[in-house]
Amino acid sequence: MSLNIPNLERNKLLAPFTTYKIGGLADLFVEVHTIDELVHALSEARRNSTPFFLLGCGANILVTDKGFCGLVIRNMANKVTILDSDRVFAESGAIIADLIVQCYNRRLSGFEHFVGIPSTVGGAMWQNLHFLSPDRQRMMFIEEIVQTSRIFTEEGQFRTVGVDYFQFGYDRSILQVRKDVVLDVTFQLSPKPKEEIQAVMDANIVWRNEKQPQLAEYPSCGSVFKKIKDVGAGRLIEQAGLKGMRIGGAEVSRKHANFIINTGNARASDVLQLIKLVQETVKQKLGYTLETEITMIGEL
Ligand SMILES: Cc1cc2nc3c(=O)[nH]c(=O)nc-3n(C[C@H](O)[C@H](O)[C@H](O)COP(=O)(O)OP(=O)(O)OC[C@H]3O[C@@H](n4cnc5c(N)ncnc54)[C@H](O)[C@@H]3O)c2cc1C
Structure with missing residues (x-):
């Protein structure tokens, strides 16, 4: 990959840039501080057919353990x-x-x-x-x-x-x-x-x-599943008896069942397995299909 972008970094750990504090490396990473820099980075990625991901606070994403093959652009143009x-x-x-x-x-x-x-x-x-x-x-x-x-x-x-x-x-x-x-x-x-x-x-x-569990104590990405019509996903997860359910370092929050928290050392694979378990259990016990509302990025 040859991208003409100033201050490009390689093999950057993404976990610190997410509220989940989870996730592997980005092959390429750049922080942009102006709209011109943002547009330049986007244009370079597109010109070079490099896959890219635009990152904000990283509060609605789960980055996989294997990380992202491509360019992560962290948007800090904040005027x-x-x-x-x-x-x-x-x-x-x-x-x-x-x-x-x-x-x-x-x-x-x-x-x-x-x-x-x-x-x-x-x-x-x-x-x-x-x-x-x-x-x-x-x-x-x-x-x-x-x-x-x-x-x-x-x-x-x-x-x-x-x-x-x-x-x-x-x-x-x-x-x-x-x-x-x-x-x-x-x-x-x-x-x-x-x-x-x-x-x-x-x-x-x-x-x-x-x-809700507080971010400073329990890293998370907020609600994991979409609301189904007027039924809150959290209520269904609670009804299915899943509060406190744990895989590795990931746990269905006891405070709000639609939050899957990182208890300290969770890997993305723990969160993904727990998501699957929640979906299967809710389907089996209550007949509802839960869809995730968060974006997964990276290789599986
Ligand atoms: C503790 C907690 C509580 C939360 N509570 C709520 C809540 O009450 N209500 C709610 O709605 N959400 C809630 N969320 C979810 C989250 O805060 C929101 O989804 C937020 O808008 C994500 O913004 P971000 O900057 O972190 O985006 P990121 O997670 O960094 O990115 C999310 C998506 O937006 C895309 N994106 C980012 N910037 C741009 C851009 N400039 N142009 C196009 N696409 C872009 C990204 O590429 C990505 O696909 C909560 C999350 C946490 C951790």
Whole structure:
């Protein structure tokens, strides 16, 4: 492989770049800090027909033990600009937690619902980041605050598109079908008193601490399985008696059954075997087919 990319690294361990703290080596790895660097790396990979993977916070992926044969591009292009009284521009490597703080400081509401969720803007667009509304009656999605986005299409063109382009759904967007890359997003927010924004964040943090295993203690990639219509996958896994089930260092969380946690030394193969066991048991005992919502990357 001959890629003309500055600061390219070889045989880079991916585990530290994922919230799971699991995964083998990438043949090639580069951190990009600007949109120009991102587009250059993508173009080089495409020109050279090198398989590539665009990495954000690594919070929704499982990297296999054998690692990734190709180029991993870690997106750290994270410029944020407040455009006017209620619009914010963010590059796709911007971290949602940083956007929350910047918007809070300017009394702008919209991002606070996603407090405590590790994500870049790009990762959020890929799966339509979501969390419960303050009254817990509905799901709120990132699409609700997306105004426009600049993308680098799979054909190598720059386009500015509106929210409809993304065909957002639950855990879904066009980015899972077409290999377009989000370069930046302009968000439409609404002015709100700081106290109201703070109240939403406080309530959501309490909810998360009560119901989900905390990342600092138990590395994970959040929920592993998709919701089936209105039935939560976690509830099915619990009903099937799988809470606390363990293979190697991977365990079905006792706190939230849709989380498979890394208890310290889990390998990707442990997680994959546990995923299979959960799917088979839920199918056999309850008749439901659970599908994973996380992305696996690397060789099996
Ligand atoms: C403890 C915990 C709690 C979580 N809770 C929630 C929750 O409440 N709600 C929720 O929705 N999710 C939740 N998640 C999942 C995760 O945080 C989200 O899916 C997040 O949006 C992933 O963003 P990322 O930057 O880490 O993406 P990554 O995991 O790095 O990548 C995910 C996918 O997005 C693609 N991607 C990244 N950037 C771009 C781009 N610029 N253009 C195109 N594609 C791109 C990647 O190639 C990859 O396919 C949770 C995860 C954890 C660990």
